[in-house]
Amino acid sequence: xxxxxxxxxxxxxxxxxxxxxxxxxxxxxxxxxxxxxxxxxxxxxxxxxxxxxxxxxxxxxxxxxxxxxxxxxxxxxxxxxxxxxxxxxxxxxxxxxxxxxxxxxxxxxxxxxxxxxxxxxxxxxxxxxxxxxxxxxxxxxxxxxxxxxxxxxxxxxxxxxxxxxxxxxxxxxxxxxxxxxxxxxxxxxxxxxxxxxxxxxx
Numbered sequence: 001x002x003x004x005x006x007x008x009x010x011x012x013x014x015x016x017x018x019x020x021x022x023x024x025x026x027x028x029x030x031x032x033x034x035x036x037x038x039x040x041x042x043x044x045x046x047x048x049x050x051x052x053x054x055x056x057x058x059x060x061x062x063x064x065x066x067x068x069x070x071x072x073x074x075x076x077x078x079x080x081x082x083x084x085x086x087x088x089x090x091x092x093x094x095x096x097x098x099x100x101x102x103x104x105x106x107x108x109x110x111x112x113x114x115x116x117x118x119x120x121x122x123x124x125x126x127x128x129x130x131x132x133x134x135x136x137x138x139x140x141x142x143x144x145x146x147x148x149x150x151x152x153x154x155x156x157x158x159x160x161x162x163x164x165x166x167x168x169x170x171x172x173x174x175x176x177x178x179x180x181x182x183x184x185x186x187x188x189x190x191x192x193x194x195x196x197x198x199x200x201x202x
Contacts, residue, residue, distance in 0.1 A: 011038075015039050022074060034076065038061070047167045047170045050147065053170065080097070082094050091106045115135070118134075132146070154176060160181070161189070165180070
């Protein structure tokens with residue numbers, strides 16, 4: 001019997017892992033589960049699309065479910081959310097979010113690459129304001145529509161990591177007045193302090 005590999009999450013980590021596994025093993029069965037519509041997109045490219053540095057939306061995508069199937073024989077199931085894992089039975093429970101039907105799939109190897117949920121700070125009145133998160137393509141499209149329709153002049157960005165700094169750069173490039181808020185002592189905490197200070201000066 002063929003070895004069966006299930007991958008939970010189809011963006012950077014999941015899609016890259018699935019592709020690498022195929023290069024290592026031509027015979028195993030690989031299935032990728034992604035609860036959203038899109039896979040294998042450049043997270044750090046989204047701010048540059050919003051800032052109109054990247055002109056074509058399609059340039060954000062490294063692969064599609066169709067190309068993964070045709071080039072690598074990887075089965076990608078979008079709109080399929082993994083709900084639970086039964087490690088004893090080596091199975092997962094999956095929900096097709098379009099039909100709400102649940103089903104089980106068995107695995108020999110399970111790879112978890114589900115990404116993360118955005119942290120929304122407990123700010124009073126936030127629900128009544130124009131606030132957005134940027135985690136996936138759907139979030140990006142929502143922000144893009146708001147920018148084009150409402151043409152805001154100011155924006156506060158909470159979070160001074162990669163995406164926050166890139167959003168500040170790109171929205172400033174569109175002419176918005178930006179407030180960038182970060183809880184820790186420096187922006188871009190992955191960098192040394194002297195490097196972070198250079199970013200803060202800009």
